[in-house]
Amino acid sequence: MGPVLAGVLQLLALIAALALAHKPLGTYIARVYSSDKHWRVEKWIYRGIGADPDTQMRWPAYLRGVLAFSAVGVLFLYLLQRLQGVLPGSLGFSSIDPDQAFNTAVSFVTNTNWQSYYGEQAMGHVVQTAGLAVQNFVSAAVGIAVAVALVRGFARSRTGELGNFWSDLVRGVIRILVPVAFVAAIVLVACGVIQNFSGIHEVGQFMGGQQQWNGGAVASQEAIKELGTNGGGYFNANSAHPFENPTPFSNLFEIFLILVIPFSLTRTFGLMVGSVKQGYAILATMATIWLGFTALMMWTEFAHHGPALQIAGGAYEGKEVRFGVGGSSIFAVATTLTSTGAVDSFHSSFTGLGGGITMAGMMLGEIAPGGTGSGLYGMLIMAIIAVFIAGLMVGRTPEYLGKKIGTREIKLAACYILITPALVLVLTAIAMALPTPANSMTNSGAHGFSEILYAYTSASNNNGSAFAGLNADTQWFNTTLGIAMLLGRFLPMIFVLALAGSLAGQQPVPVTAGTLRTEKPLFTGLLVGAILIITGLTYFPALALGPLAEGLAS
Secondary structure (H helix, E strand, C coil), X not given: CCHHHHHHHHXXXXXXXXXXXXXXXXXXXXXXXXXXXXCHHHHHHHHHHCCCCCCCCEHHHHHHHHHHHHHXXXXXXXXXXXXXXXXXXXXXXXXXXHHHHHHHHHHHHCCCCCCCCCHHHHCCHHHHHHHHHHHHHHHHHHHHHHHHHHHHHHHXXXXXXXXXXXXXXXXHHHHHHHHHHHHHHHHHHHHCCCCCCCCEEXXXXXXXXXXXXXCCCHHHHHHHHHHCCCCCCCCCCHHHCCCCCCCHXXXXXXXXXXXXXXXXXXXXXXXXXXXXXXXXXXXXXXXHHHHHHHHHHHHHHCCCCCHHHHHHCCCCCCECCCCHHHHHHHHHHHHHHCCCCCCCECHHHCCHHHHHHHHHHHHCCCCCCCCCCHHHHHHHHHHHHHHHHHHHHHCCCCEECCEECCHHHHHHHHHHHHHHHHHHHHHHHHHHHCHHHHCCECCCHHHHHHHHHHHHHHHHCCCCCXXXXXXXXXXXXXXXXXXXXXXXXXXXXXXXXHHHHHHHCCCCCCCCCCCCCCCCHHHHHHHHHHHHHHHHHHHHHHHHHCHHHHHHHC
C-alpha cells in the first residue's frame, strides 16, 4: 500500500468514526445542558463551593463567574509550581521560575497549553496530575459553558438570563468530559500508552551517556489533553513520543478525540435552538474548511519537490515514520484548526507551504471545528458577520435565528474578530523590532520570522503548538506570550457573553419571504467565503513575509 493511499484511508476512517459519534454525542450534550435535575455528586460540589445551581444569571454575572474561577485557577497552578520543590512526588525537580510558572499557569487555565519547558525534566507527578490535568478538564468545560450561554442567547427571548455558570461548568466536567476521557484512557492504555507513578530510572546508554525516563499518569492526561482540545504533552516530544502515542491506531484515535466534541456541538446547537438544520449548516461549514485544509496539507507534503523527497515518498523530515506523512498531515491540520496544540510531528520541518497551512488554520480563529466550545461560539460570531454582509447586499436589516443583528450586535461581533489579529500582529511586530527576542530564533530569514509569527498566533488563539526552533523560555516570551494567552481567551469571551445577553433580551422576528435562509447550502457557501476573505485580508501580508516566501523560494 502506497503512503498516499494509506493517508486517504486513514482520513476516510476518521470521517466515518466522527459521523457515527456526531448524533449520539451531540444529542447527549444537549440533554446535559437542558436538564433541570442535578446528580448527587454535583450537589456535593455545589455545597462545597457555595453555589446555587438553580439561580439564573444575566451575562455580567455569568462573566464574573468565568473570570473569578479562571483567576483562582491561575493562582493555584502558579503556587503549585512555585512550591514543587517541597511537594511529595516531585521526582527531585526544583520549583519553577516565576516567569515560567506564570506562563504555564496562564497557558493551562486558558486552554492553550503552550509549553516552554521539558515536561519530563521539569514537572513532577503532583504538578502534572493535581495541577495540569485538572486544568485540562475545567478549562475545556469553561469553553463549552460559554458556547452554551451563547446558544441560549439565540434560543431564549425577552430575558437576559443565560443559565448558571457553576451548573454548566460542573455538568461539563462530571457528565461529559470525565466519562468520555475515562473510556478514552482505557483505549490508550490498551494501545500501549503508559499509566503509572514510577520515578526516574535508567534505560541504557545513549550517545555516550545514561538515558533516563520517568513514568507518569500519561494515558489519563493524554485522553483529556486531546478530548478537551488542550494539547499539553507529558513529554517534550508531545504526541510524537511513543509513551504518549505509540501506534498508528492510537494516532488516529487521538485525532478522533480532538475533533469529536467540537463537531458534535453543532448538533447540540441545532437541538437547543429548535432547528437541527441550522446545526447541519454550521457543521457543513466546519467540515468544508477542515477537509479543504487537510487535502491541501496532504498535497503539499506529498508533492515530492526534489530527489530526496521523491525517494522517501514525501516530506518525512520531522515526522514519525510509524505515522507517515498522511497521518502526520491529518494530525497537524486537526490540531491547528482546533485549539489543541498537540503535535505528532514538528511543524517547523513541514514544507514552507505546509507550515503556512498550520498557521492559517489558527488564523481562521480555530473555528473549523475549533476548540471545545470556543469553536462553536467563534463560528456563530462569523455567522453573524456573514448575515450582516448579506444584509448589506440586499439593503435589509440582517437577522439570524429570528434575532435582529443591529448596531450593538455587530459591534460586539466586530470586536471579537479584531482582538486576536491585533494581538498577533502587534506583538509579532514588536518582537521583530527589538533585538533581544530575535536572538531566540534558531533560523534567519523567512523561516525565522515564521517561528515568531507562529508563536504569537498560537498563543493569541489559545492553540499552544509551537513551530519549534524558537527558544521561548525567556522572560520576554514567557511574559508576552502569557499576556497574549490571557487577552486572547478572555476578551473574546466578554464580547461573546455580552452578545448572548443582547440576543436573549430580544423579541423574536417572524420569518418572512425576505428572510435569509441560514440553513441552506447558499448560506454555507457565503459563510465559508466570508471566513476565508476576512482571514486573508487580515493576515496575508504577514504570511507573505514568512511561510509563503519560504514556500515559493523552495
